[in-house]
Amino acid sequence: MEKFRKIRNIFIFPLICLCAAFQFPFFHSVFRPAYIDLRVLIQIPRMKPSIMDARKVNFMKILVTGFDPFGGEKVNPAIESVKLLPDTIAGAEIIKLEIPTVVYKSLDRIDAKIAECDPDVIVSVGQAGGRPDITVERVGINVNDCRIPDNEGNQPIDEPVYADGPAAYFSALPIKAMVKHINDAGIPASVSDTAGTFICNHVLYGVRYLCEHKYPGKKSGFIHIPFMTSQAVGKRGVPSMSLSDIVKGLTAAIEAIVLNEEDIKVTGGHEH
Numbered sequence: 600m601e602k603f604r605k606i607r608n609i610f611i612f613p614l615i616c617l618c619a620a621f622q623f624p625f626f627h628s629v630f631r632p633a634y635i636d637l638r639v640l641i642q643i644p645r646m647k648p649s650i651m652d653a654r655k656v657n658f659m660k661i662l663v664t665g666f667d668p669f670g671g672e673k674v675n676p677a678i679e680s681v682k683l684l685p686d687t688i689a690g691a692e693i694i695k696l697e698i699p700t701v702v703y704k705s706l707d708r709i710d711a712k713i714a715e716c717d718p719d720v721i722v723s724v725g726q727a728g729g730r731p732d733i734t735v736e737r738v739g740i741n742v743n744d745c746r747i748p749d750n751e752g753n754q755p756i757d758e759p760v761y762a763d764g765p766a767a768y769f770s771a772l773p774i775k776a777m778v779k780h781i782n783d784a785g786i787p788a789s790v791s792d793t794a795g796t797f798i799c800n801h802v803l804y805g806v807r808y809l810c811e812h813k814y815p816g817k818k819s820g821f822i823h824i825p826f827m828t829s830q831a832v833g834k835r836g837v838p839s840m841s842l843s844d845i846v847k848g849l850t851a852a853i854e855a856i857v858l859n860e861e862d863i864k865v866t867g868g869h870e871h
Contacts, residue, residue: 705805734788
């Protein structure tokens with residue numbers, strides 16, 4: 600019995616204290632850099648050694664951006680959902696930023712935030728009214744061809760985003776792992792092969808350009824989300840998704856980014 604008490608004092612009591620500490624806000628504010636989301640701990644045995652080593656040394660910071668309302672809409676589910684994301688997802692710190700639906704000003708705002716916060720990953724979120732599911736974009740193209748004016752009246756047509764840039768940039772995110780993780784969370788999602796030619800594509804391409812030329816080693820990509828439910832009122836037949844489901848889907852997508860250094864090999868293509 601005495602031997603059991605010694606074992607209990609050495610091992611069990613400190614473990615109980617540690618578990619209790621995780622429940623108090625003070626712990627998170629003081630020891631936040633050392634905090635590890637339990638989902639990451641569960642995944643670590645399945646990861647490659649290089650990923651495990653990186654997680655032990657440095658925790659990820661992810662900048663998530665969302666647009667303000669545009670095109671006559673009173674709200675934009677992009678920024679509304681971004682604002683509701685947890686401050687920590689799978690051990691990664693989440694930094695949130697609202698950006699204007701304006702050519703180049705949107706990129707300037709992101710550029711300044713990258714310089715200020717030095718995130719590892721930049722995920723931009725935009726509204727794709729009419730799409731029925733969350734769509735993770737595969738590629739951004741080097742063209743501004745705006746069907747409607749942006750929020751400051753700019754309407755570039757057949758102009759490059761950056762004249763010295765390549766024709767296109769692929770997303771640097773694990774897009775198929777993200778889609779799978781969203782679907783596994785019970786939210787419909789798919790890979791998209793076009794981000795349009797408005798400000799969403801402008802930001803997808805433009806941030807990849809910034810990463811390639813100014814911030815090497817940083818990853819970026821883009822997620823489109825449907826109208827949220829309230830926006831579908833008066834738009835008969837137009838698909839929508841609840842804001843809570845959009846937030847759940849984005850959270851799952853970000854978890855996939857943290858847990859997958861490389862993308863998974865599954866089909867995500869389309870016939871047309």
